[in-house]
Amino acid sequence: MSANILSRVRSIQGKSALLRCGPKGASRAIYSLAVVIIAILLSPLAVQPSSCGSTASTTITAIVLPAVEVSRPSIIWDFTPTGPGTYSRTESVLVKANTDWRLLAVDSEPGTSGHLAEWTGAGYGPKRLKNPLRIAAASKTSTPILAERPIETGMQTGEEGKLVSITLTQDVVPGDRPISGGQAYRIVLNLKAEPVEKSSEEKNA
Secondary structure: OOOOHHHHHHHHHHHHHHHOOOHHHHHHHHHHHHHHHHHHHHHHHHHHOOOOOOOOOOOOOOOOOOEEEEEEOEEEEEOOOOOEEEEEEEEEEEEEEOOOOOEEEEEHHHHHOOEEEEOOOOOOOEEOOOOEEEEEEEOOOOOOOOOOOEEEEEEOOOOOEEEEEEEEEEEEEEOOOOOOOOOEEEEEEEEEEEOOOOOOOHHHH
16 A cells, blocks of 8 residues: 555544544544545555466468479470481489479370471471480480380489489481481470379388
């Protein structure tokens, strides 16, 4: 209780004591009034603000999805053979992945089935090389292009990524027809990198 309120209470008590010596009815009325005033003065002290604070917490759950990206969408090879033999060229592609991945190469033209075919500038002509194109990355064997057969696989690469070297090999035989008029045999390989799901045994290993 503050000193100011105590002083007021004592003042009221003193006045009520002096008034008791007056008429009996007046003394009781004044005393009752003094009690009411004291109750009013003391009522703010009955309510005290709470000193307890409150805290709240929020839980945030984030799901990071598997992601794989490749630095280029395709490889184009325009090829004019000078005679029978084995020809090759090397291309590079950068793969970035936050999970296990595989790299696929698919012939963009279903009708050529992995063979280099005559390119007229506006479309494919009837000529095509007898042997299919072979493709390989450093860790794989050179084989013809087949759907869903990866040319390279790997694990999480980090932000720097992994540079994959791809070798294209074409065997030209005597029966292959020469091409002229500034035209060439062409193939367009679409590149696709995708995440690889681990089996339940691998996850629990």
